[in-house]
Amino acid sequence: MKDINHICVAGAGAMGHQIALHAAACGFHVHCTDLSASALEQAGSFSRAWLEKQVQKQRMTRTQAEDISSRLVFTPDLESGAGKADLVIEAIVEKLEIKREFFARLDELCPAHAILATNSSYIVSSKIADATRRPEKVLNLHFFNPALVMKLVEVVKGPHVSDETIAAVMAVAERLKKKAVLVEKEIYGFVVNRFFSAITKEACYLLDQEVCSMEGIDTAVRNGLGHPLGPFELLDLTGIDLQYLVLMERYRETRDASDRPSPAIVERYSRNEYGRKTGKGFYDY
Ligand SMILES: NC(=O)c1ccc[n+]([C@@H]2O[C@H](COP(=O)([O-])OP(=O)(O)OC[C@H]3O[C@@H](n4cnc5c(N)ncnc54)[C@H](O)[C@@H]3O)[C@@H](O)[C@H]2O)c1
Structure with missing residues (x-):
């Protein structure tokens, strides 16, 4: 499996903007997309303010903050973000039909090696995976709110998910400095x-x-x-x-x-x- 360097975060709402910023802060190149211009605008100003605060509090240097900023793009252009992605983290609205349509679209736009993860709170990925031609690369990767702060992620092994995909996503979770819990079977609501x-x-x-x-x-x-x-x-x-x-x-x-x-x-x-x-x-x- 290809190294994961580019992440596309779909949805810049309560979860997406912080997942995107956190991933950029951990060294990934990140495109964060949304349908809503105001969500993207708010996400951009939150990120700038957060980075400035980290510099003021001497948690990072200005150069480090600029590096993070240079790896993070908030854009309405899903095509360019998905086209480069090694991993997509979907954090759009919690509606099954919308997620299925969105994953079918991602399947068209993303490179063949890309892993497609949903941050859904409850919807298991087996309800979404068959909307794509790569079900073995579709899984739940569940972050917690606020994603910049909360340590846990749940990685859920649906029956269609390959061991290779699970291993790659567990490795990403480690690079994101998260505590990953592997949920071995799909179940409504996972653990938390x-x-x-x-x-x-x-x-x-x-x-x-x-x-x-x-x-x-x-x-x-x-x-x-x-x-x-x-x-x-x-x-x-x-x-x-x-x-x-x-x-x-x-x-x-x-x-x-x-x-x-x-x-x-x-x-x-x-x-x-x-x-x-x-x-x-x-x-x-
Ligand atoms: N809020 C939480 O505490 C929390 C925690 C863990 C997981 N989640 C999950 O994360 C996902 C997002 O939740 P949220 O609270 O961030 O929602 P939110 O409503 O704050 O943000 C969702 C964003 O997705 C955008 N969007 C909707 N449809 C889209 C589409 N087709 N394409 C692109 N963008 C689209 C909306 O414009 C909005 O900005 C949900 O699946 C939710 O279950 C939420």
């Missing part, structure tokens, strides 16, 4: 999001039943379980829109009423209160 789902479901139930205020639930979980963030603080960080989409996809599949988003999620989703990214969610920012 199975815990996240269980906790947020319970938190929303307690809130909807008026058992405790959201501040009370967050305080209880932070102080009683030692979590750094309470479940509502975490939902505001990861995005209430994402949680709504994930639960609706799940509900469409299972038709189990207990998988439906709870009123606490639906109300905020319908008011476009997605959390930190919109300035309001469970809390105000």
Whole structure:
């Protein structure tokens, strides 16, 4: 397998812009693409501000910051990014049909050796891989929010994924200075999001039943379980829109009423209160 030097990150939203910046900081050449001009603009200004802060705090020299900047391009041009890519990390919207169409397009645009990874929170890559002619090179590589800070990545070995692909992606994770956990079988939510789902479901139930205020639930979980963030603080960080989409996809599949988003999620989703990214969610920012 060819060395991985060029990474194309598709999607410059909450996850993509930080995955792209982190990968450039770890020495990769990175193209980060998005359909939205404002997402690309925000990603560019975040990166410039973050690099400047690292220089001010003497965590890197100005030359190092300039080197990182020179390896990182935010562009709407998917063709040029995908055309050079040894690895694509897809971080676009969490909708299966859109991801399948996107992977079919990537398959056309990317070199034959390129590995196509999805950062999806819940969708297993076997639901996407057959949209391409290279299923053995399609897998889940799951980062955590904020991607510049969180150490973990989950690498998921679906039944269609080759050992060579897994080995190459585990090696990339090491170069990204991440702690990679290999998930040996596909399962909904992999490892971490199975815990996240269980906790947020319970938190929303307690809130909807008026058992405790959201501040009370967050305080209880932070102080009683030692979590750094309470479940509502975490939902505001990861995005209430994402949680709504994930639960609706799940509900469409299972038709189990207990998988439906709870009123606490639906109300905020319908008011476009997605959390930190919109300035309001469970809390105000
Ligand atoms: N938010 C989290 O905490 C988190 C954590 C881990 C994984 N994820 C996963 O990462 C992915 C992205 O999540 P996010 O929170 O960054 O979403 P987001 O909504 O913040 O960003 C998604 C970006 O993708 C762009 N986009 C949508 N369709 C596109 C297309 N066809 N081509 C190019 N760009 C497109 C949008 O313009 C947007 O900027 C999802 O699959 C999600 O499940 C999210």
